[in-house]
Amino acid sequence: xxxxLLFMLLLTLISLPLASAALAGGGxxxxxxxxxxxxxxxxxxxxxxxxxxxxxxxIVTLILPAAMKxxxxxxxxxxxxxxxxxxxxxxxxxISIMFMDMTLTRIITLLVVGLIGGLxxxxxxxxxxxxxxxxxxxxxxPGAVAVASNMCHKFPKAMVGAYKRYKYGQAxxxxxxxxxxxxxxxxxxxxxxxxxxxxxxxxxxSNLYVSFVFMVVLVLVGGYVLYDAYxxxxxxxxxxxxKLALRLQAINLPPMMHFKVAKVTISAWVTIxxxxxxxxxxxxxxxxxxxxxxxxxxxxxxxxxxxxxTELIIAFVMGAWGSIQWGLSGLIDIRLTLLILAGSLIGxxxxxxxxxxxxxxxxxxxxxxxxxxxxxxRGAKVPGYLADLDLIPVLQSxxxxxxxxxxxxxxxxxxxxxxxxxxxxxxxxxxxxKHEREAQQxxxxxxxx
Amino acid sequence: xxxxxxxxxxxAVAFAEAGExxxxxxxxxxETAQRGNASQPARGxxxxxxxxxxxxxxxxxxxxxxxxxxxxxxxxxxxxxxxxGGWYTVLPVGGAFLFSFIHGxxxxxxxxxxxxxxxx
Numbered sequence: 001x002x003x004x005l006l007f008m009l010l011l012t013l014i015s016l017p018l019a020s021a022a023l024a025g026g027g028x029x030x031x032x033x034x035x036x037x038x039x040x041x042x043x044x045x046x047x048x049x050x051x052x053x054x055x056x057x058x059i060v061t062l063i064l065p066a067a068m069k070x071x072x073x074x075x076x077x078x079x080x081x082x083x084x085x086x087x088x089x090x091x092x093x094x095i096s097i098m099f100m101d102m103t104l105t106r107i108i109t110l111l112v113v114g115l116i117g118g119l120x121x122x123x124x125x126x127x128x129x130x131x132x133x134x135x136x137x138x139x140x141x142p143g144a145v146a147v148a149s150n151m152c153h154k155f156p157k158a159m160v161g162a163y164k165r166y167k168y169g170q171a172x173x174x175x176x177x178x179x180x181x182x183x184x185x186x187x188x189x190x191x192x193x194x195x196x197x198x199x200x201x202x203x204x205x206s207n208l209y210v211s212f213v214f215m216v217v218l219v220l221v222g223g224y225v226l227y228d229a230y231x232x233x234x235x236x237x238x239x240x241x242x243k244l245a246l247r248l249q250a251i252n253l254p255p256m257m258h259f260k261v262a263k264v265t266i267s268a269w270v271t272i273x274x275x276x277x278x279x280x281x282x283x284x285x286x287x288x289x290x291x292x293x294x295x296x297x298x299x300x301x302x303x304x305x306x307x308x309x310t311e312l313i314i315a316f317v318m319g320a321w322g323s324i325q326w327g328l329s330g331l332i333d334i335r336l337t338l339l340i341l342a343g344s345l346i347g348x349x350x351x352x353x354x355x356x357x358x359x360x361x362x363x364x365x366x367x368x369x370x371x372x373x374x375x376x377x378r379g380a381k382v383p384g385y386l387a388d389l390d391l392i393p394v395l396q397s398x399x400x401x402x403x404x405x406x407x408x409x410x411x412x413x414x415x416x417x418x419x420x421x422x423x424x425x426x427x428x429x430x431x432x433x434k435h436e437r438e439a440q441q442x443x444x445x446x447x448x449x
Numbered sequence: 450x451x452x453x454x455x456x457x458x459x460x461a462v463a464f465a466e467a468g469e470x471x472x473x474x475x476x477x478x479x480e481t482a483q484r485g486n487a488s489q490p491a492r493g494x495x496x497x498x499x500x501x502x503x504x505x506x507x508x509x510x511x512x513x514x515x516x517x518x519x520x521x522x523x524x525x526x527x528x529x530x531x532x533x534g535g536w537y538t539v540l541p542v543g544g545a546f547l548f549s550f551i552h553g554x555x556x557x558x559x560x561x562x563x564x565x566x567x568x569x
Contacts, residue, residue, distance in 0.1 A: 036532070036534075054532070054533065054534070055533055055534055055535070078528070078529065078532070098528075098532070099524075102521070102524075152541055152542065153545065155545070156545045156546060156548070156549030156553075157549070159549060160549055160553040160556075164557075164567075168567055320542070323541070323542050323545070324538055324542060327534075327538030327541050327542055328534055328538050329534055330531075330532035330533055330535075330537065332531065333528060333532070334527060334528065334531045334540075334541045334544055334545070335520065335521070335528065337541065337544075337545055338517070338520065338544070338548050341545065341548055341549060342552060345549060345552050345553045346556040346559065346560070349553075349556055349557055350560060350565065352567075353560070353565060353566065353567040353568075356567040356568040357568050429568070433568050
C-alpha cells in the first residue's frame with residue numbers, strides 16, 4: 001500500500017513537468033540564446049552560414065564572428081550555436097560540436113570518473129556532479145550538454161543507491177520526499193535569483209556570485225562538519241543529536257511530522273526551509289547535497305548515515321525532474337550518460353555497502369574534506385571573475401592558466417582523497433568485521449565443543 | 450549418546466570431504482531447522498557458505514555489454530534521435546532507466562561475487 005502510494009507520487013512528479021513542458025515546447029533549465037541544428041552551407045564571401053534548426057527544420061542565415069574562419073566550420077554535424085545578443089541579430093558567438101568523437105582515452109576517463117563519483121555518492125549522498133561536469137567539459141563537451149548528460153546520469157545512480165541504502169534500513173523515504181518537494185520549489189527561486197543577477201550584473205557578475213556563494217557555504221558548513229567529526233573521532237563517542245535540532249524538535253507548531261527511520265518528530269516549518277535552501281543551492285552551485293545533508297543532520301536532527309542515505313532520494317527526484325527539463329531541449333548526450341553510469345552504478349553500490357562498516361563520523365569526515373577542497377577549486381576562479389568586472393587589474397595569461405589548472409586539479413584531488421578515505425575506512429571496517437566473526441565462531445566451537 | 454555440535458560438524462566435514470556434499474549440507478541444515486529458527490544460524494553450527502551469484506552476474510553482464518555494443522554501433526542514429534527534444538525526451542530518460550536496472554543488477558551481483566557485501 002505504502003509502496004504503491006510512493007510509486008504513484010513519483011510518477012506524478014515525473015510526468016507533470018514532462019506533459020506540461022512537452023506541450024509548451026520547452027523547459028526552463030537550459031539557456032535560451034542557444035540554437036541546435038546543422039550547418040548546411042558556408043558562404044565565405046558574406047562570412048555567414050546557412051543553419052537548419054533541429055526539430056522545426058527552419059532555415060536561417062547566421063553571421064560568423066570576425067575571429068572565426070569560414071573554413072574551420074564543419075558541415076552536416078549537429079552543433080550548438082550560441083548567439084551574441086550584444087553584437088546584433090543573428091551574430092554567432094561560438095559554435096561547438098554537440099557530439100564529440102569517442103576515443104579510448106575519453107571512454108576510460110569517463111568510466112573511472114564515474115566509478116569514483118558513484119563511490120562518493122553512495123557514501124555521502126551527493127558528490128560526483130561537481131567534478132563530472134568540469135571533467136566532461138575539459139574533454140571537449142559543450143557546457144550545456146555536459147550539464148544535461150550529467151543530470152541524466154544522476155537520477156538512475158541515485159535511485160540504485162537509494163534502493164540499496166533503503167534495504168540497509170538507512171533511508172527515510174518520507175523525509176526524502178518532503179525535502180525533495182520543497183527543494184524543487186527552492187530550485188525555482190534559485191533560478192529566478194540567478195536570472196536577476198545575470199540581467200543586472202552580466203555573465204561575470206553571475207559567475208562571481210556563484211563562486212562567492214559556493215565558497216562561503218562550503219567553507220562555513222564544511223568547516224563545521226569537519227570540527228564536529230574531529231570532536232567525535234577524538235572522543236571515540238557516538239554522534240549525538242545537535243542542540244539546535246533538539247531545540248527545534250521541541251517547537252510544537254503544527255503540522256508536526258514524524259520520520260520513522262530518522263527517528264525524528266519535527267514541525268514541517270523546520271523541514272521546509274532546509275528543503276528550500278537545498279533547492280536554491282542546487283540551482284546555484286549544482287550540488288544541493290552540500291547543504292541538504294548537513295541541514296538534515298544539524299537542523300532536523302537525523303544521523304549522518306540516515307541523512308546521507310535520504311539525500312539520495314532527494315537526488316533521485318530532483319535529478320529526474322532536471323533530466324526531463326534538459327531532455328526537452330534535446331541536450332542529453334546519451335553516450336556520455338551511459339558511460340558514466342557504467343562506472344557509477346558499481347561505485348554507488350560499493351559506497352552504499354561501505355557505510356554499513358564505518359562509524360557515523362567517517363561520513364562527516366569524507367563530506368567535510370570534499371567540501372573544503374572543492375571550495376579551493378572555486379576560489380581559484382574568483383580572481384578571473386573580479387578582473388572581468390574591472391574590480392582588479394587584468395590578469396596575465398600565465399596567471400589565468402595557472403589558476404585554471406589549480407581549479408581543475410583541486411577537483412581531482414577532492415575526488416581522489418575522498419575515494420582514498422572511503423576505501424581505507426571500508427577495508428578497515430571489513431577486516432574488523434571478519435575478525436569479529438572468526439572470533440565469535442571460535443568462541444562457539446570452544447564453548448559447545 | 451550425546452552428540453555435540455562439534456562432532457556433528459566434524460562428521461559433516463567428513464562427508465563433504467568424501468564428496469557427499471548433499472549429505473553434509475543436510476546434516477548441517479537439519480540441525481539449523483531443528484532449532485526452529487531458520488533465519489538465525491544455530492550456535493556452533495558451521496555456517497553454510499552462501500552460493501555466489503555467478504550466473505546472474507554473467508547473464509546481466511552479457512545483456513549489459515550487448516546493450517552498450519548496440520548503442521555504440523548505432524552512435525549516429527541514437528545521438529540524433531535522442532536529442533530531438535519534446536516527447537523524444539522519453540528516449541534518453543527511459544534509456545537511462547533501462548540501463549540502470551540491467552547494469553545495476555549486474556553491478557550488484559558482481560559485488561556479491563567479489564565477496565563485497567553489507568555488514569549484517
